[in-house]
Amino acid sequence: MLRYLAKQTCISCGFQIDLGVEDARERAVEEGHAAAPPIISNVASVIESKIITVANELKDEKDIESQRRKAELIETYLRILKLLKD
Numbered sequence: 001m002l003r004y005l006a007k008q009t010c011i012s013c014g015f016q017i018d019l020g021v022e023d024a025r026e027r028a029v030e031e032g033h034a035a036a037p038p039i040i041s042n043v044a045s046v047i048e049s050k051i052i053t054v055a056n057e058l059k060d061e062k063d064i065e066s067q068r069r070k071a072e073l074i075e076t077y078l079r080i081l082k083l084l085k086d
Helices: 022-030 039-060 064-085
Strands: 002-004 007-009 016-018
Touching (some): 039 064
Antiparallel strands (some): 007 016
């Protein structure tokens, strides 16, 4: 399932539901198209994983310029994560 704005589409068969309509959800579940978790939470999980990976690399980094780039990357990831959670 792929969720975009107020619609959810099955990527296998193209079945679409309007997330604003409760009976459409019930119909989708009955037809075997269960709702997928929101894509936002998946993106947040990936970003959290990236933060941990870069932070571990930063800990062992000796080059100052490389440290700066990795710190900026972590800062960017944190800003995106904050936007996703708000």
